[in-house]
Amino acid sequence: MSGRLPLALAAAALLLLPAGVAGQCLPNAVPEDPDNPCRIDFPRWTGHVAAAGANAAMHGLAAGVWAAVQGRDFSQAFTVGAAGGVLAYGGKAMAGQRWDGAGLLGRQMAALGTSLSRNAADGVGALDRLVFPVGLGRLYVTPHADRPIRFRVDALALGWTVYGIVEEEVTLAWDASLSAGTPVFLTNGKLVHRHGNAHAAGVTQSGVVFAADIPVLGGAFLDRALAHERAHVLQHDQLFGLFTDPAEDWVLRRTPGLARLEPWVDVNLGTQLLQALGYVFPEWADRPWELEATFMAR
Amino acid sequence: MNHKRPGPAPRAARAVCAALLALSAAGCLDFVAPEFTGAGAPATFNGAIRVVDGAALLVDGRLVPGRAGTGFLRAVPAPELLVLDTAVAPVQVTETALDYQSELPLAEAGAVDAAGPVAWRAPVVEGVGEPPAMVWYPYRPVAPDTFSVVAGQDVVVRVLPPAGATTPAPDRTSWFVTVVGAAGSVRVSADGVPPETIRIPPAFLPEPAGERWRVRLQVFEQVGLSGAGADYQAQLLLETRFDWLVDRLPSP
Numbered sequence: 001m002s003g004r005l006p007l008a009l010a011a012a013a014l015l016l017l018p019a020g021v022a023g024q025c026l027p028n029a030v031p032e033d034p035d036n037p038c039r040i041d042f043p044r045w046t047g048h049v050a051a052a053g054a055n056a057a058m059h060g061l062a063a064g065v066w067a068a069v070q071g072r073d074f075s076q077a078f079t080v081g082a083a084g085g086v087l088a089y090g091g092k093a094m095a096g097q098r099w100d101g102a103g104l105l106g107r108q109m110a111a112l113g114t115s116l117s118r119n120a121a122d123g124v125g126a127l128d129r130l131v132f133p134v135g136l137g138r139l140y141v142t143p144h145a146d147r148p149i150r151f152r153v154d155a156l157a158l159g160w161t162v163y164g165i166v167e168e169e170v171t172l173a174w175d176a177s178l179s180a181g182t183p184v185f186l187t188n189g190k191l192v193h194r195h196g197n198a199h200a201a202g203v204t205q206s207g208v209v210f211a212a213d214i215p216v217l218g219g220a221f222l223d224r225a226l227a228h229e230r231a232h233v234l235q236h237d238q239l240f241g242l243f244t245d246p247a248e249d250w251v252l253r254r255t256p257g258l259a260r261l262e263p264w265v266d267v268n269l270g271t272q273l274l275q276a277l278g279y280v281f282p283e284w285a286d287r288p289w290e291l292e293a294t295f296m297a298r
Numbered sequence: 299m300n301h302k303r304p305g306p307a308p309r310a311a312r313a314v315c316a317a318l319l320a321l322s323a324a325g326c327l328d329f330v331a332p333e334f335t336g337a338g339a340p341a342t343f344n345g346a347i348r349v350v351d352g353a354a355l356l357v358d359g360r361l362v363p364g365r366a367g368t369g370f371l372r373a374v375p376a377p378e379l380l381v382l383d384t385a386v387a388p389v390q391v392t393e394t395a396l397d398y399q400s401e402l403p404l405a406e407a408g409a410v411d412a413a414g415p416v417a418w419r420a421p422v423v424e425g426v427g428e429p430p431a432m433v434w435y436p437y438r439p440v441a442p443d444t445f446s447v448v449a450g451q452d453v454v455v456r457v458l459p460p461a462g463a464t465t466p467a468p469d470r471t472s473w474f475v476t477v478v479g480a481a482g483s484v485r486v487s488a489d490g491v492p493p494e495t496i497r498i499p500p501a502f503l504p505e506p507a508g509e510r511w512r513v514r515l516q517v518f519e520q521v522g523l524s525g526a527g528a529d530y531q532a533q534l535l536l537e538t539r540f541d542w543l544v545d546r547l548p549s550p
Contacts, residue, residue, distance in 0.1 A: 167327075190329040190331050190332070191332050192327055192329060193328040194328075199330060199332070215370075216332075216370050
């Protein structure tokens with residue numbers, strides 16, 4: 001592939017970054033913004049094109065840039081990475097569906113896409129290392145390694161799960177957890193309020209979901225909140241796989257006293273990365289990850 | 299595979315990780331009960347009943363069942379208004395309100411004549427007890443639909459008081475007489491119960507259109523109602539409306 005083609009692909013993908021579409025506009029706890037793009041109507045398929053393009057761009061650029069930094073071919077890594085991004089988009093679209101297990105299956109599909117992109121970034125075979133989120137950790141499948149299957153516990157997800165079990169305001173919802181492929185905790189008639197943010201119908205912390213079960217608002221409200229949070233779970237997986245995991249491993253391996261933990265523990269700073277990005281996008285309605293989750297949950 | 303032990307991570311990298319981890323501590327969750335605007339407020343009905351020329355009964359209004367103290371929207375198990383013996387179904391139902399609009403010929407509605415009484419009852423709303431109800435006796439006309447006055451004399455309209463006592467009694471009553479001519483109109487109005495005879499002096503009268511005036515009398519009564527308790531309240535506007543054609547006869 002010539003040097004110009006990947007740049008053209010990247011530019012084309014950037015043009016498809018999530019734009020405001022009518023499908024993203026939902027009644028929620030966020031006050032209406034008079035300048036909100038939801039004032040304009042677009043066909044729903046444009047939202048899917050935008051989401052697929054944004055995911056392809058993010059994965060492709062992450063893989064291509066990292067490959068280039070390591071002295072390898074940008075275009076090949078970009079192409080495979082972008083393909084992984086499209087898979088990740090498909091996983092999110094599936095996770096937003098309302099049938100049982102949609103979140104679990106969508107999460108694995110997106111994880112496969114993120115694995116492809118990560119492998120492209122690292123210059124290994126597309127299927128040489130697959131990472132699948134399983135409950136409170138991840139299954140690392142490396143068929144050619146001495147130990148082909150390894151489980152790593154997700155430290156922060158474990159912490160938030162313990163918090164959810166200890167916290168009297170929420171209850172672990174087994175069916176929703178199985179369906180989502182991650183622990184899901186429900187409130188008893190209360191909204192969730194994260195420090196520094198408005199009241200919310202749901203919050204995802206390191207892949208663990210806390211959602212507001214408020215019977216007064218009806219079952220559709222909870223279903224939509226859960227679908228929205230399932231999309232966030234997959235976004236956290238993406239950020240972890242593409243960005244924070246390599247950095248975490250690099251730091252852990254070089255930190256005295258913690259290096260031994262690296263083969264067994266993922267820290268998972270994906271949520272924290274998004275929180276940090278929240279300072280770049282102070283308005284909720286401007287945050288690309290919220291627009292995408294809202295669109296997918298519709 | 300390179301098994302060389304990696305060197306220690308730069309201090310900056312560890313600081314970034316520590317800062318991101320610190321964000322976890324800043325992300326504590328609180329759980330707050332939602333506030334529903336108007337939770338526990340009474341169910342309300344606002345509407346009007348109009349008797350037009352003793353022939354038709356116009357009914358309209360809006361029921362807002364509201365939310366119970368728990369925040370749940372109140373159910374409306376019997377959404378029909380009862381007017382005379384006729385059930386009036388809502389013409390539009392939304393999540394928060396029911397709208398009513400209907401015209402009932404008085405004869406079909408079971409009224410003997412425009413003298414009433416017109417029995418009215420609000421729809422049944424769950425959890426707020428018996429709905430508000432009332433019995434209304436409209437005002438009654440005396441003159442025929444068309445009558446004559448000699449040029450230079452007063453136009454006189456007469457109205458009879460209600461045949462019975464409206465229950466509960468109206469909070470406020472006002473009346474309007476409007477005389478419409480060729481190039482304008484004149485209106486006489488006052489608060490309170492209308493007199494049995496209302497005179498419009500010739501100096502006030504507009505030039506008739508083809509020797510004929512159109513005269514309208516409207517009597518408005520406002521009444522506030524409560525159901526079995528204070529959780530269901532209604533405001534009704536009761537209007538009695540009469541239209542006459544008045545011919546001007548030449549002076550003898």
